[in-house]
Amino acid sequence: MSTKPRISSIPVLIFGDQVNALGVLRLLAERGIHRYVVDETSTLIVRSRWYRAAERTLLETSDSNELSRFLEALRLPRAVLMPCTDRWTLAVAGLPPDSRQRYPASVAPLAAVEQFVAKDRFHSLVERLGVPRPRTLPLRDPADLDLATDDDLANGFFKPTDSQLFSRIFGRKGAFVSSRAAAIHLVEQASDAGLTLMLQEWIPGDASKTILIDGFVDRHGTITAMVARRRIRYQPPLLTITSSNVTIPIAEVGQATVALRTLLAEVDYRGIFSVEFKFDERDGQFKILELNTRPFSHIAHIARSGADLPWMSYLDAQDLPVPRAATYRTGRYGVNDIPDASALVHAWRSLRRPEGPVLGPWLKGDHALFWWTDPLPAVADVWRVARRGGSRAIGRIGRAVRRAR
Numbered sequence: 001m002s003t004k005p006r007i008s009s010i011p012v013l014i015f016g017d018q019v020n021a022l023g024v025l026r027l028l029a030e031r032g033i034h035r036y037v038v039d040e041t042s043t044l045i046v047r048s049r050w051y052r053a054a055e056r057t058l059l060e061t062s063d064s065n066e067l068s069r070f071l072e073a074l075r076l077p078r079a080v081l082m083p084c085t086d087r088w089t090l091a092v093a094g095l096p097p098d099s100r101q102r103y104p105a106s107v108a109p110l111a112a113v114e115q116f117v118a119k120d121r122f123h124s125l126v127e128r129l130g131v132p133r134p135r136t137l138p139l140r141d142p143a144d145l146d147l148a149t150d151d152d153l154a155n156g157f158f159k160p161t162d163s164q165l166f167s168r169i170f171g172r173k174g175a176f177v178s179s180r181a182a183a184i185h186l187v188e189q190a191s192d193a194g195l196t197l198m199l200q201e202w203i204p205g206d207a208s209k210t211i212l213i214d215g216f217v218d219r220h221g222t223i224t225a226m227v228a229r230r231r232i233r234y235q236p237p238l239l240t241i242t243s244s245n246v247t248i249p250i251a252e253v254g255q256a257t258v259a260l261r262t263l264l265a266e267v268d269y270r271g272i273f274s275v276e277f278k279f280d281e282r283d284g285q286f287k288i289l290e291l292n293t294r295p296f297s298h299i300a301h302i303a304r305s306g307a308d309l310p311w312m313s314y315l316d317a318q319d320l321p322v323p324r325a326a327t328y329r330t331g332r333y334g335v336n337d338i339p340d341a342s343a344l345v346h347a348w349r350s351l352r353r354p355e356g357p358v359l360g361p362w363l364k365g366d367h368a369l370f371w372w373t374d375p376l377p378a379v380a381d382v383w384r385v386a387r388r389g390g391s392r393a394i395g396r397i398g399r400a401v402r403r404a405r
Contacts, residue, residue, distance in 0.1 A: 009034070011076065012314060013054060013103070015092070016084030016295075017041035019336065019368050022377055023299040024082055024310045025050055031311060036079075038070075044369075044384075047376040062087040064094030064110075071095075071103050080317045081105035082310065084295045086117045086164050105271075106219070106316040108293050112267035116291045120161040120198060129266060131259045132285040134201040134278075141191060142184045148199055153183055158197045160190065169193050173241075176202075203278045203287060207231045207355050211253050211286065212242065214274045214302050216312045217264055218322045225307035225325040226260075228253045229298070229334065232356035235343030241297060243340035244361045247305050247332045253277070256286035263291065270316075272299075272309045301334030301366035333357075333365030338381055 011034035014021050021037065022045050028035045029050035037045060040057035058070050081103050083089040093110040095103070107113065115121045123136045137148055139158075148156075159174045160166030167173055170189075177183045183199075190197050203209070208230055215226040232244040250257060256277045264273070274296045277286040295310065302309060306328035316322050340361070347354040370378035 010078055010080055010318060011035060012080045012082050013038050013076075014082050014084065015039065015060075015088035017043045017045045018084075019044070019297045020295045020299065021045055021084040022048060023297070023368060024084055024295050026371065026374060027300055027303050027308060027310045028082075028314065031314075033314065044377040044381045047380045049374050049376065060085060060087050062090040064091050064096075067091040068095055068099045071099055077102075079103055080314055081107075082295075082313060083107065086292075086294065089113055089294045090117060104317040104319075106313040107271045108267065108269050112269055113293050115267065116293050118161050119159060119163065119290065120196065122290065123198065125266070126263065126288055129262055131263060132280075132287045134203055134280075134287050134289070136201070137199040139187055139197045139199060142187045145180065145183055145187065145199075148183075150180070152199060152201075153177065153180060156199050156201050158183070158186055158190075159200045161196045161198065165193075166190070166195055169195070203280050205278065205281060207233055209279045209281070210234075210242070211248070211256065211277050211279065212245065212274060213250075213253065213256060213260055213277070214272075214296070214298075214309065215307065216272055216309050216316075216322070217269045218312070218316045219270055219319065221265070221268065221270075222322075222324075223261070223264070224312055224322050225309065225328075226250055226257065227302050227305055227307050227325070227328050228256075229302075232333075232361065233340060233343045233354060235339045235346060241336065241339060243343045244333065244335045244356065244365070245298065245301075246334070246361075247302075247328065247330050249330050253286060256288075259286070259288060263288075272313055297336050297368050298334045298366075300368060301332070302328075304366045305329045305332045333361035335361045335365045335367050337367055337369040337378060338385060 012028055014025055014035055014037045017039040025035055025048060036052050036054040038054045038058055040059050045051055055075060061067060081092050083092045089107060090113055092105050093107045093113045115125050120138050126133045157174050157176045163173055175186055177186060187197055210231040212229050213226060216224050218224050227247060228250045229245040229247045231242045232246060235243045260275055272295055274292040276289040278289060280287050299309060307325035312322050344354050369381060
C-alpha cells in the first residue's frame with residue numbers, strides 16, 4: 001500500500017512507550033498526522049525525532065474510569081486513541097460512550113479484549129470453538145498439579161494467564177521446570193504475586209514452525225488486511241518474542257486462516273490483530289497459541305510489506321473508508337534489533353550456528369528499532385544494553401575479587 005496524503009487533521013494519542021508504540025509513532029509521522037504520546041516515560045520513545053508528549057501524561061493503566069477522567073481534562077477537542085499495550089487496550093476498550101465519541105478508537109469490544117488478554121479465558125474460548133490448540137491444564141493453586149502427570153511436566157511449560165504482569169515480575173514470558181518440586185514452588189511464587197498459571201503442552205519444532213498472521217478488521221467486520229510471516233529466530237530461546245521473521249504467502253497457512261476467521265467472527269472483532277500459531281508435525285495442524293489485540297514490535301515491517309495497520313486503525317476510528325491490502329510483499333525480512341543481536345551472540349557463544357539467515361535480515365530487512373531517518377532511539381537502547389552489560393561485568397569482577405580475598 002503506497003503512502004497517501006493526509007486526509008484528516010485529527011491528531012492521535014499514542015498509549016505505550018516501547019518498540020510497539022515507537023513503530024506506530026513513526027508510521028503516523030510519515031503520514032503527516034499529528035501525534036502525542038500519553039505515557040509518563042523516559043524510555044527509548046522519547047529519543048525519536050517525532051516524539052511529542054501529550055499536554056498531560058499518565059502512567060499505564062487498565063482502568064477505563066481513570067483514563068476517562070484523564071481524557072476529560074485534556075484541551076484537545078478530538079483525537080484518535082491508539083493503545084499499544086494490553087493494559088492500555090483494556091482501558092480504551094472500556095471507555096464510556098461519551099468519551100469514545102470525543103476520542104474514538106478502532107479496538108475490539110471490551111469482552112473480546114478481556115478474553116484474549118487473559119490466557120485462561122482465551123484457552124476456554126478456542127476450546128469451545130474447536131480451534132486446534134496445545135493441551136492446557138489451568139492451575140489455580142499447587143494442588144491442581146496433582147492432575148498433571150510426570151510426562152505433562154516434562155513435555156510442557158508454565159504459561160501465565162497475565163503475561164504482561166508475569167514478565168514485569170519475573171522477567172520472562174513463561175517457565176520450564178526440571179521437577180515436580182520446582183513446579184510447586186513456581187506455582188506458589190505466582191500465587192503470592194497474584195498470578196495464576198497454566199501448564200501447556202510444548203509443541204516440538206524449531207523457530208520456523210511458528211507462523212504469525214497480522215491484520216486488521218474494520219467496523220463492518222471486514223478483514224482489510226491479513227499478512228503471514230514465519231519466525232526465523234527468537235531470544236531468549238523458546239519463550240519470548242520474535243526477533244526476526246520473513247513474510248510468506250498467505251496460501252501456505254490456509255488452515256490457520258480458517259481458524260482465525262472463525263475466532264474473529266465469534267467475538268465481533270475490530271482493530272489490529274496479531275495471532276501466533278505453531279505447526280505440529282505430529283498431526284499436521286497449525287495450533288493457535290495467542291492473539292494480541294494491539295500493535296506489535298514488527299508493526300512497521302508489516303507496513304513496509306504492504307499493510308499499514310495503524311493507518312487503517314486511524315481511518316476506521318473516524319468512520320472513514322479503510323483501504324484493503326489485497327496483496328503484500330513476500331520474502332521480506334523483519335528484525336527486532338536488540339533481541340535478534342542477542343540471539344546471534346547467544347548462538348555464537350554456544351559455538352553453534354544461528355537459526356536461519358543472518359545477513360539477509362540485517363542488511364535488507366525492516367528494522368523495528370534502527371531507522372536511518374530516526375536513529376536516536378536505537379543509539380539510546382544500544383547504550384542502555386551496553387551499560388547494563390558493563391554493570392554486570394563489574395559485578396562479576398567484584399565478586400571474584402572478594403572470593404580471592
